[in-house]
Amino acid sequence: MERAEQGPRAAHAVSQTDVDEVDLTPVRTYWQLVRQRFLQHQLAVIALIVLIVLVAAAIIIPWVSGTAGTRTDLKLINKPPSLTAPLGYDELGINTFARLMGALQTSLLVAFSAVIIIVSLGTVIGAIAGYAGGWLDNALMRFVDIILSLPSFFLIVMLVAFFQTGNMWVVVFAIGLTGWTTAARLVRAEFLSLRTSDYVQAAQALGASDRRIVVRHILPGALAPLVVAATLGIADSVVVEATLSFLGFGIMPPAASLGNMLTKAQDYVFRSPIMIWYPGLVLIAVVLAASFLGDGLRDALDPRQRIEAK
Amino acid sequence: MTSLTPTLSASSNGTLLEVKNLRTHFRTRDGVVKAVDGVSFSIPDGKTLGVVGESGCGKSITALSIMRLIERPGRIVEGEISLSGKNLVTATDEEIRDIRGNAISMIFQEPMTSLNPVFTCGDQIAETVALHAHVSDKEAMERAIEMLDAVGIPDARRRASEYPHQLSGGMRQRVMIAMALSTNPSLLIADEPTTALDVTIQAQILELMKALRDRNKMAIMLITHDLGVVAEMADEIVVMYAGKVVEKSDAITVYERPHHPYSKGLLASIPRLGEHRKRLEVISGVVPNPLNLPEGCLFKRRCPYAMPICDTAPPLQQVAPNQLSRCWLTPDGSAPAVGPDASGDIALDAAAKLSVES
Amino acid sequence: MAAYILRRVLQAIPIVIGVAVVAFFIVRLAPGSPVDKFRGGRVSPAVIENIIKLYQLDQPLPNQLWSWITTFPQVWRPDAWGYSFTDGKPVLYDLGNKIPPTLLLMGTSLVLTAIISIPLGILGAVKQYSRSDKVITILATIGYAMPTFWLGFMLRTVFGANLKWFPLFGAQTLGQSGLNVPDLLWHLVLPVTTLTIVAVAGWSRYMRSSMLEVLRQDYVRTARAKGLSNNRVVYRHALRNALIPIVTLFGLSIPALLSGAAVTESVYSWPGLGYLAVDAVRTRDYPIVLAFVMIGAIMVILGNLIADILYAFVDPRIKY
Numbered sequence: 008m009e010r011a012e013q014g015p016r017a018a019h020a021v022s023q024t025d026v027d028e029v030d031l032t033p034v035r036t037y038w039q040l041v042r043q044r045f046l047q048h049q050l051a052v053i054a055l056i057v058l059i060v061l062v063a064a065a066i067i068i069p070w071v072s073g074t075a076g077t078r079t080d081l082k083l084i085n086k087p088p089s090l091t092a093p094l095g096y097d098e099l100g101i102n103t104f105a106r107l108m109g110a111l112q113t114s115l116l117v118a119f120s121a122v123i124i125i126v127s128l129g130t131v132i133g134a135i136a137g138y139a140g141g142w143l144d145n146a147l148m149r150f151v152d153i154i155l156s157l158p159s160f161f162l163i164v165m166l167v168a169f170f171q172t173g174n175m176w177v178v179v180f181a182i183g184l185t186g187w188t189t190a191a192r193l194v195r196a197e198f199l200s201l202r203t204s205d206y207v208q209a210a211q212a213l214g215a216s217d218r219r220i221v222v223r224h225i226l227p228g229a230l231a232p233l234v235v236a237a238t239l240g241i242a243d244s245v246v247v248e249a250t251l252s253f254l255g256f257g258i259m260p261p262a263a264s265l266g267n268m269l270t271k272a273q274d275y276v277f278r279s280p281i282m283i284w285y286p287g288l289v290l291i292a293v294v295l296a297a298s299f300l301g302d303g304l305r306d307a308l309d310p311r312q313r314i315e316a317k
Numbered sequence: 318m319t320s321l322t323p324t325l326s327a328s329s330n331g332t333l334l335e336v337k338n339l340r341t342h343f344r345t346r347d348g349v350v351k352a353v354d355g356v357s358f359s360i361p362d363g364k365t366l367g368v369v370g371e372s373g374c375g376k377s378i379t380a381l382s383i384m385r386l387i388e389r390p391g392r393i394v395e396g397e398i399s400l401s402g403k404n405l406v407t408a409t410d411e412e413i414r415d416i417r418g419n420a421i422s423m424i425f426q427e428p429m430t431s432l433n434p435v436f437t438c439g440d441q442i443a444e445t446v447a448l449h450a451h452v453s454d455k456e457a458m459e460r461a462i463e464m465l466d467a468v469g470i471p472d473a474r475r476r477a478s479e480y481p482h483q484l485s486g487g488m489r490q491r492v493m494i495a496m497a498l499s500t501n502p503s504l505l506i507a508d509e510p511t512t513a514l515d516v517t518i519q520a521q522i523l524e525l526m527k528a529l530r531d532r533n534k535m536a537i538m539l540i541t542h543d544l545g546v547v548a549e550m551a552d553e554i555v556v557m558y559a560g561k562v563v564e565k566s567d568a569i570t571v572y573e574r575p576h577h578p579y580s581k582g583l584l585a586s587i588p589r590l591g592e593h594r595k596r597l598e599v600i601s602g603v604v605p606n607p608l609n610l611p612e613g614c615l616f617k618r619r620c621p622y623a624m625p626i627c628d629t630a631p632p633l634q635q636v637a638p639n640q641l642s643r644c645w646l647t648p649d650g651s652a653p654a655v656g657p658d659a660s661g662d663i664a665l666d667a668a669a670k671l672s673v674e675s
Numbered sequence: 676m677a678a679y680i681l682r683r684v685l686q687a688i689p690i691v692i693g694v695a696v697v698a699f700f701i702v703r704l705a706p707g708s709p710v711d712k713f714r715g716g717r718v719s720p721a722v723i724e725n726i727i728k729l730y731q732l733d734q735p736l737p738n739q740l741w742s743w744i745t746t747f748p749q750v751w752r753p754d755a756w757g758y759s760f761t762d763g764k765p766v767l768y769d770l771g772n773k774i775p776p777t778l779l780l781m782g783t784s785l786v787l788t789a790i791i792s793i794p795l796g797i798l799g800a801v802k803q804y805s806r807s808d809k810v811i812t813i814l815a816t817i818g819y820a821m822p823t824f825w826l827g828f829m830l831r832t833v834f835g836a837n838l839k840w841f842p843l844f845g846a847q848t849l850g851q852s853g854l855n856v857p858d859l860l861w862h863l864v865l866p867v868t869t870l871t872i873v874a875v876a877g878w879s880r881y882m883r884s885s886m887l888e889v890l891r892q893d894y895v896r897t898a899r900a901k902g903l904s905n906n907r908v909v910y911r912h913a914l915r916n917a918l919i920p921i922v923t924l925f926g927l928s929i930p931a932l933l934s935g936a937a938v939t940e941s942v943y944s945w946p947g948l949g950y951l952a953v954d955a956v957r958t959r960d961y962p963i964v965l966a967f968v969m970i971g972a973i974m975v976i977l978g979n980l981i982a983d984i985l986y987a988f989v990d991p992r993i994k995y
Contacts, residue, residue, distance in 0.1 A: 444901065
């Protein structure tokens with residue numbers, strides 16, 4: 008009854024001259040709805056802007072300031088803020104602002120790289136498990152169960168400590184190698200629910216190849232939960248990097264990271280308490296922005312969410 | 318709108334529920350959705366009113382408005398709902414809670430999800446009884462078991478201690494009915510009570526409702542999109558479209574001589590016994606977007622009889638004794654009837670179209 | 676029910692063995708030999724030989740693995756998990772000392788988290804979009820965004836160092852012996868607060884969305900249509916259902932709680948498992964590291980097991 012079936016009798020019902028006879032309400036596509044829902048989420052929009060500003064600053068400022076973030080100068084120790092050093096100089100005579108931006112760059116690089124590993128490893132393993140099924144799926148999922156049972160943060164600490172403490176890329180791989188399980192489960196779940204779905208079966212019946220089905224039909228469905236997981240993964244990775252530094256396993260000075268700046272500032276907390284706030288607030292800004300963005304994306308990408316309340 | 322005031326129920330004596338000019342609107346981001354827009358009807362004691370229309374026509378919102386169960390962003394913006402003379406729109410929350418589940422009970426479309434999964438069926442019925450009848454928990458449970466028995470659930474005592482997931486859909490709807498009737502309400506609102514059920518179970522549930530109605534002498538407001546269901550049970554019928562009442566009459570009249578083209582369409586879309594038709598008719602087009610309603614008659618875009626006068630909203634007017642219709646067609650359904658824009662030309666024009674049509 | 680529990684326990688056994696294998700490989704595959712750190716120091720080659728013998732480091736890897744897999748379940752033998760490289764005591768003895776303080780810390784925090792976050796979540800859901808909901812949401816997100824160590828450090832600096840309300844480190848005042856409960860609790864305040872703030876942030880958000888989901892359900896409308904008061908609808912009909920997924924959270928939160936505890940213990944030098952383990956990583960005390968991975972995994976598996984059993988109790992739809 009709800010199908011729009013234009014019978015012959017309907018022809019004279021709509022006279023061409025009457026513009027208001029035609030329903031002008033725009034039909035929204037999925038992505039238009041996603042955009043609308045996302046824009047509705049004010050915090051997520053702000054978070055996205057903050058994140059873009061932070062990423063831009065982390066790329067541009069260290070590039071412009073060159074070595075200012077690591078160069079020590081005895082004459083400049085604890086100098087107050089100036090135009091070229093908006094946050095002054097620290098007890099080693101390093102330009103704090105330049106160092107902070109360098110640290111942000113390192114931390115974001117660690118986080119983004121780790122998330123790339125998490126997502127690609129998770130997608131590949133989840134896709135293999137979900138598509139193959141059978142014993143392979145079983146074996147992979149038991150392996151995931153085992154990894155999930157291990158205390159993952161401690162695993163990261165172990166990997167970093169045993170392989171090479173202080174190396175940024177070891178940190179990246181440690182986070183990546185322990186963090187892929189959630190992504191794998193998401194992708195696998197999408198495969199399982201879609202493999203039996205009507206439209207994938209229809210595509211199969213039409214003779215589409217396996218590769219085409221996976222790439223064109225299944226992965227786009229898994230995209231939404233993956234994007235959300237990746238965004239939240241950025242937040243987690245930044246915190247993990249900082250915590251590693253605190254425990255003494257993180258990226259080592261003179262290279263700067265938010266974690267080692269924060270940790271070092273703790274030693275001077277009574278002499279210059281302000282120093283703990285700079286890296287701390289930048290770190291919180293990154294984590295808050297990423298998690299609000301993740302929440303907003305989750306709400307926006309979920310088709311079950313409706314714009315107008317019933 | 319200058320319309321003739323619908324006065325269908327002959328006497329106001331014995332009127333149980335009277336809904337006057339009810340408007341329930343939803344404020345959304347994209348504008349105000351007038352889900353119920355000036356609906357009036359009444360239900361006499363012990364009678365059954367069928368409310369018919371497609372999904373989204375406002376029939377469920379009307380029912381929820383009567384129960385005062387409209388949630389944000391919806392609101393009853395105008396109108397009066399009186400139950401035995403008491404206005405429910407202005408009643409306090411406490412007063413309305415005393416009426417819900419007591420004087421007016423409601424059953425819903427989805428028996429699978431309408432019962433709380435963590436309480437036993439008996440508990441859920443007994444809770445209603447204890448609340449409104451002020452009896453002990455034990456007596457309430459006895460009453461619950463009695464009710465389960467009355468709605469035809471075998472081995473009621475054992476079933477009372479089972480959880481909803483242990484029962485089939487039909488059984489769960491029986492439990493819902495038992496719960497609704499446990500307090501002997503004077504009005505039962507049934508919102509598509511059989512839609513989610515198998516055809517054979519549908520018939521059983523309808524039979525059950527009929528039997529209980531006759532035994533308890535209660536009134537029923539039966540909401541459905543299925544004219545067949547209504548014809549079986551209702552004394553009077555209200556047909557709704559896009560938040561408005563488009564036709565109102567006794568059940569036989571609507572069934573035999575529907576006036577509004579929408580009612581005709583609804584009727585044509587159900588199969589009837591003893592009739593040989595090659596195919597069932599469908600009403601062309603879709604329900605208009607509630608945020609972008611057409612000017613004039615709301616049905617004109619889908620109406621096979623649409624004519625220029627339909628750009629002016631027709632009033633709900635008497636077309637036959639005991640029959641009201643919101644349409645410009647004459648009572649015999651051939652040409653435009655009365656109205657400010659009615660003129661010889663329009664009538665001729667419409668008549669010409671109709672003759673081409675037939 | 677007993678059969679169900681037994682079945683779940685039996686299902687957990689292969690996972691524990693799998694964990695033992697994976698943990699073994701992670702520890703053994705670290706570059707260099709575990710005894711490298713002893714070489715070139717004051718430790719005599721004879722002692723190093725002894726260590727190699729003791730840990731069968733001269734044996735091929737599969738033999739070592741087999742020996743580990745077959746000995747670790749024999750927890751009644753004090754040497755089943757080997758000896759610590761640093762203090763030479765049996766690993767199981769060290770664990771026995773360090774597990775109670777950690778369980779005290781985690782348990783107290785878990786109970787407080789539930790007590791605080793469940794009402795906060797309900798409030799946020801029932802008054803969705805109200806001012807109090809927004810305040811709770813924002814505070815929860817900030818709590819979630821704050822790294823545990825930083826929060827711990829700030830609390831320690833403000834309430835320990837500046838205000839001197841609470842001790843800076845340890846589980847008892849120096850020079851004390853024996854169990855002094857008030858002293859222990861006094862030392863417990865800041866670590867528990869740190870761990871709880873982080874956990875409440877996550878739990879209250881979860882509780883809020885669980886409650887919101889339930890409040891949308893048809894049976895909540897049915898409850899209202901019965902004429903029940905709003906409180907009865909929320910606290911009887913909705914809450915029971917909203918708490919069901921929270922039970923899962925109990926199991927899921929154990930890993931985060933463990934790593935949170937490790938960090939918190941490091942901040943406050945709380946003499947627990949996490950502090951011991953981080954120290955062991957630093958000194959490459961492999962037997963202790965391996966033991967911590969095992970204990971951590973067993974805690975996670977037990978947490979999930981308890982959650983599953985609780986689930987079967989609170990949700991009548993679960994068949995067991």
